[in-house]
Amino acid sequence: MTDTDAAPVDRKKVRAFARHLFGVYTHGALSYMIDIGHRTGLFTAASEGPATSSELAARAGCDERYVREWLGAMVTAEIMTFSADDDRYALPPEHAAALTGGGSKNMGPMAAMVTLMGRNLDGVERAFREGGGVPYPAFAPEFTGVMDELNRRPLDELLVDAWLPLVPGFAEALTSGIRVADVGCGTGHALALLAAAFPASTFVGYDLSEDALRAARAETAELDNVTFEVADAAAFSPASPFDAVVAIDAVHDQADPAGMLRSIHDALVPGGRFVMVDMAAHSGVADNVGNPFAPWIYAISTLHCMTVSLAAGGAGLGAAWGQETARAMLADAGFGDVETHPAPGQALNLIYVTSRPG
Numbered sequence: 001m002t003d004t005d006a007a008p009v010d011r012k013k014v015r016a017f018a019r020h021l022f023g024v025y026t027h028g029a030l031s032y033m034i035d036i037g038h039r040t041g042l043f044t045a046a047s048e049g050p051a052t053s054s055e056l057a058a059r060a061g062c063d064e065r066y067v068r069e070w071l072g073a074m075v076t077a078e079i080m081t082f083s084a085d086d087d088r089y090a091l092p093p094e095h096a097a098a099l100t101g102g103g104s105k106n107m108g109p110m111a112a113m114v115t116l117m118g119r120n121l122d123g124v125e126r127a128f129r130e131g132g133g134v135p136y137p138a139f140a141p142e143f144t145g146v147m148d149e150l151n152r153r154p155l156d157e158l159l160v161d162a163w164l165p166l167v168p169g170f171a172e173a174l175t176s177g178i179r180v181a182d183v184g185c186g187t188g189h190a191l192a193l194l195a196a197a198f199p200a201s202t203f204v205g206y207d208l209s210e211d212a213l214r215a216a217r218a219e220t221a222e223l224d225n226v227t228f229e230v231a232d233a234a235a236f237s238p239a240s241p242f243d244a245v246v247a248i249d250a251v252h253d254q255a256d257p258a259g260m261l262r263s264i265h266d267a268l269v270p271g272g273r274f275v276m277v278d279m280a281a282h283s284g285v286a287d288n289v290g291n292p293f294a295p296w297i298y299a300i301s302t303l304h305c306m307t308v309s310l311a312a313g314g315a316g317l318g319a320a321w322g323q324e325t326a327r328a329m330l331a332d333a334g335f336g337d338v339e340t341h342p343a344p345g346q347a348l349n350l351i352y353v354t355s356r357p358g
């Protein structure tokens, strides 16, 4: 093909795309600024009211020169405002609602995920060329804390009050007393909440990560109805079967997700429930076009979820494995009918409810 055969390039579209691209890079850089603001407490300090850079630096216990530069980024990115009259910076209350506080609306902790994902770029690049992946331990020890901070607040607000009622009869069974496992439990906060809310039930959390389970045991030290075991999700075999199993954001990055689903099926009593919380996506990319969360899901998958699985010689399912593949894999593992619910309060997640046939 010669130059003259090539489709004409619309220069306006090139310029528009270049602007779009620069916007992408700008947002990438800004997410580090947000991570800094969250880590240092600058957003919380700013939410106390308008301040000069010196006042804000004093409030947060930070160096003024850094704070002033950071404020420049915050103001020009329209995250904060600046009044030239009195040299004061302000965080609008609507923005403070999304960047501060102990509730699930605080998106500040999410920026740490971007920071962490960037850490292993060299390894991911190598895997693009040579195959394989970056193993889970390469994300340690920060991954445990980042996941915990990301999920803890939504779990506090949503698990018992909004998610459990989606599973018919589950809350009643938990109240009467059943055996429940959380597979890939991480720092075990979901079980800590359930064990406190349902003292007649007993709970077991499984994970491969020793540091996550250390945190889980510390958090639940006062509860006598929850224990944690280091175990491979694809090969755990409980002393006695469970009435219910949950897996929260824990299937798609497994080395052997099919083995995990089979192990969960086999660990349940006949009729036992399986509740899986996972990414809200379709399995085919065409069906994800227009989903505003899809670029995030694919990107985090490439940089973490898929690569940790491939590093272990695994399936490399990826975070966008999607509901069609999920349903097929649940059926292959022996589960019965599957219901899905958009996870209240968590637009990124779907809740799958199924059971081992009785």
Ligand SMILES: C[S@@+](CC[C@H](N)C(=O)[O-])C[C@H]1O[C@@H](n2cnc3c(N)ncnc32)[C@H](O)[C@@H]1O
Pocket: 147, 148, 151, 183, 184, 185, 186, 187, 206, 207, 208, 209, 212, 231, 232, 233, 234, 247, 248, 249, 250, 253, 254, 255
């Ligand atoms: C994305 S994190 C989710 C953790 C937790 N459920 C939450 O919602 O915060 C996935 C978890 O699966 C665990 N995991 C990965 N592969 C595993 C395996 N083969 N067996 C057991 N746990 C595994 C990881 O250590 C990690 O804690």
